[in-house]
Amino acid sequence: MIGVRAGSATDVGLVRTTNQDQLLVESPLFAVADGMGGAAAGEVASAVAIEGLRDAFDSAGEPTSQTLVDAAQAANRAVWEKAEAHAEMRGMGTTLVALALTSDGRLAAVNVGDSRLYRLHDGELQQVTADHNLVAEMVAEGRLSQEEAEVHPRRNIMTRALGVDPDVPVDLFALDAQPGDRYLLCSDGLPREVADALIESLLRRLADPQEVASELVDEAKRRGGSDNVTVVVVDVVDGDAAQTGVVKTDAGKDSAATTMIPAAAPDRVARQTETQQAEKPSSVKRRRNKPSRPLRARFITWRVGGFFVLLLAVAAAAAAGIGWYARGGYFVGLRGQQITIFQGRPGGLLWFQPTVARATTVTTSQVEPRHIPEVAAGQQEPTLTAASQYVDRLVAEKKA
Ligand code: MN
Numbered sequence: 001m002i003g004v005r006a007g008s009a010t011d012v013g014l015v016r017t018t019n020q021d022q023l024l025v026e027s028p029l030f031a032v033a034d035g036m037g038g039a040a041a042g043e044v045a046s047a048v049a050i051e052g053l054r055d056a057f058d059s060a061g062e063p064t065s066q067t068l069v070d071a072a073q074a075a076n077r078a079v080w081e082k083a084e085a086h087a088e089m090r091g092m093g094t095t096l097v098a099l100a101l102t103s104d105g106r107l108a109a110v111n112v113g114d115s116r117l118y119r120l121h122d123g124e125l126q127q128v129t130a131d132h133n134l135v136a137e138m139v140a141e142g143r144l145s146q147e148e149a150e151v152h153p154r155r156n157i158m159t160r161a162l163g164v165d166p167d168v169p170v171d172l173f174a175l176d177a178q179p180g181d182r183y184l185l186c187s188d189g190l191p192r193e194v195a196d197a198l199i200e201s202l203l204r205r206l207a208d209p210q211e212v213a214s215e216l217v218d219e220a221k222r223r224g225g226s227d228n229v230t231v232v233v234v235d236v237v238d239g240d241a242a243q244t245g246v247v248k249t250d251a252g253k254d255s256a257a258t259t260m261i262p263a264a265a266p267d268r269v270a271r272q273t274e275t276q277q278a279e280k281p282s283s284v285k286r287r288r289n290k291p292s293r294p295l296r297a298r299f300i301t302w303r304v305g306g307f308f309v310l311l312l313a314v315a316a317a318a319a320a321g322i323g324w325y326a327r328g329g330y331f332v333g334l335r336g337q338q339i340t341i342f343q344g345r346p347g348g349l350l351w352f353q354p355t356v357a358r359a360t361t362v363t364t365s366q367v368e369p370r371h372i373p374e375v376a377a378g379q380q381e382p383t384l385t386a387a388s389q390y391v392d393r394l395v396a397e398k399k400a
Contacts (some may be wrong), residue, residue, distance in 0.1 A: 001104050001239025002177045006030060007210030008232040009217040013189060021187045021230035022046040028101035029057050029068075030232050032115050034163070034187040037092025045079050045094040049162050051077030065108035065174055068100045072110045072162075072170045079163025093161035097129060097185050099234060107175040107183075107236070112168055113161050116191060118199070119175070120182040125200035128173055128183075132160035159285060181236045182209070186216070189229030192222035193220040211235040250264060326352035330387040331378040337363045339375060339394070341387040346378025357384055358393055367394045 012019040020042035024031040027266065032055055056074035060067040083089045095113025102108050109117050111129040114136070119128050135155040138144040141371060149155060162168060165279030169383055182203055190199070199216065204210040213233045220229040326349040331342050333354075339362040344354030365370055371394055381387040 002101065002179065003237050003239045004028070004101055005209050005235045005237055006232060007208065007213040008230075009210075009213040010230040011217050011221060011225070011228070013228050014221055014317040016228055018043060019228045020046055021189070021232075021277065022050045023185075023230050023232050024050050024054060024098075025232055026054060028063055029054060029098065030100070030183075030185060030234050031096065031098035032185045032187055032230050032232055033094045033096045034113065034115050034189075034228065034230070035092065035094040036161075037089060039088060041083075041089040041092035042094070043090040044082065044089060045163050048079045048082050049075040049094045049096050052076075053096065057100065062103050063100055064102050064104070065100075065106075065172060068098060068102075068110050069170050072096060072112065073167070074099065075115040076162045076168045076170075077166065080166050083163055091164075093158075093163045095158070095187070096162050099183055099185060099232075100262070101177060105177060107177045109173040109175065111171045111173070114158050115185070115187045117173070118186070118196075120184070120200065120203045121178070121180075123200075123204055125196055125203065128175070129171065132158055132171075134159055148280045153307065177236050179236050179238045183234040183236070184216075185232040185234070187228060187230040189225075189227035190216060190220050190231055192227055193223040193225065193229070203233070209235050239284050246298070293310075322350060323352060326350065329356055329380055329382060329383050331380045332375055332387050332390050333378045334364070334376055335359075337365070339363065339367065339385065339391055341391070342378070343384075358388065362391055362395055366398055368398050371397075 006025050006027065008023050008025045010019060010021055010023055020035040022033045022035070028310070031050055033046035033049045035042035035044070035049070037045055046047060050285075052075035053071045056071035057063065059069060060070065079092070079094060083092050093113075095115040097109070097111045097115040097117050099107060099109045099117060104301070109128060111117060114131040114133045115129075115266075116131065119126050130140065133155070134157040135144060135149045135152045137159060139146060139149045144152065160168060184199070184203060194216065198219065202212055202215055202219065206215060210233075213231050216231045216233075217229050242250040326345055327343065329343075329345060331344075331346050331354070333342050333346060335338055335356070339360050340356055341358040341360065342354040342355040344352060346354070348354055364375075366374065375394075379390060381390055
């Protein structure tokens with residue numbers, strides 16, 4: 001008998017004002033959705049998707065991988081119809097990643113967008129799903145290196161989302177349910193802040209799925225929390241060890257012998273695509289040229305727009321910082337033969353030119369000649385008082 005134990009956590013993060021992520025923990029079905037769209041539309045999209053997924057999956061009766069794919073399609077249709085019916089929600093969309101224990105004692109997962117499913121198997125973390133993300137696809141096609149991808153300005157652009165078109169290709173993954181394996185469903189707010197190596201070590205270190213879920217969310221917040229962050233941790237256990245959410249199946253110990261896919265080594269995850277919606281790399285490109293483009297374009301523009309707003313904010317902060325530095329100090333310099341105290345940096349910095357803070361009656365003739373070069377170059381002092389004392393010392397030295 002195979003069972004599951006699950007834990008979950010979600011948080012708005014430290015930057016966003018609303019949490020547009022949604023999660024579902026209703027054994028045998030687990031899901032994460034990351035909504036996006038103006039105003040409250042992102043929250044609506046992810047909520048409608050989760051609800052649509054659960055309702056379709058529940059009403060289908062027997063949980064199978066096909067049931068899960070159909071449920072994802074139903075979720076897509078529900079979000080799309082909602083957007084069609086409400087002008088202010090046009091262009092909203094959501095990611096969806098879902099994992100289900102199926103009646104044959106195995107696991108099925110579906111994915112659309114850039115939320116992720118990871119598996120920890122024999123202590124090693126492997127990303128099961130492939131992000132439907134422009135930059136990730138360029139990496140997969142060998143057109144971009146991983147290093148280039150991490151700093152690419154368009155790395156947030158998704159190529160597929162739920163609710164944007166009436167139909168969407170859904171990636172399906174068939175997995176062996178091996179006791180000891182741990183699955184992690186998460187929105188991009190987690191991997192955006194926490195490196196895979198750290199995710200792996202936390203998943204290994206903490207035994208309790210709820211504890212590790214909370215810790216992963218806390219870690220994302222400690223490292224910036226720039227986005228909503230949501231995680232669902234699902235442990236595959238022997239039926240006897242399952243404390244919550246046990247799903248009884250008859251697959252039992254001989255499941256490995258009867259499954260069509262070999263024991264689940266990370267590199268042997270069967271990645272299938274729904275047959276009715278056969279999706280090949282070329283068909284993804286074709287889809288981008290379909291008449292539905294205006295919707296998709298607006299959807300993409302929203303994320304690009306967000307990126308440029310962030311870029312402007314960073315630039316403004318940098319400019320303010322430079323200004324503070326440029327105007328922050330004083331120096332003793334020359335105006336003609338007059339010793340003068342300036343505010344700013346000698347020679348100026350960018351568009352910040354030094355200004356006269358205090359004129360003195362001291363001229364170069366009242367100063368030891370050996371001090372003239374340093375004054376001419378601009379003798380920097382932290383405060384106006386310190387600069388005045390420096391001038392006093394120059395005069396005193398000459399008199400002495
Ligand atoms: Mn997100």
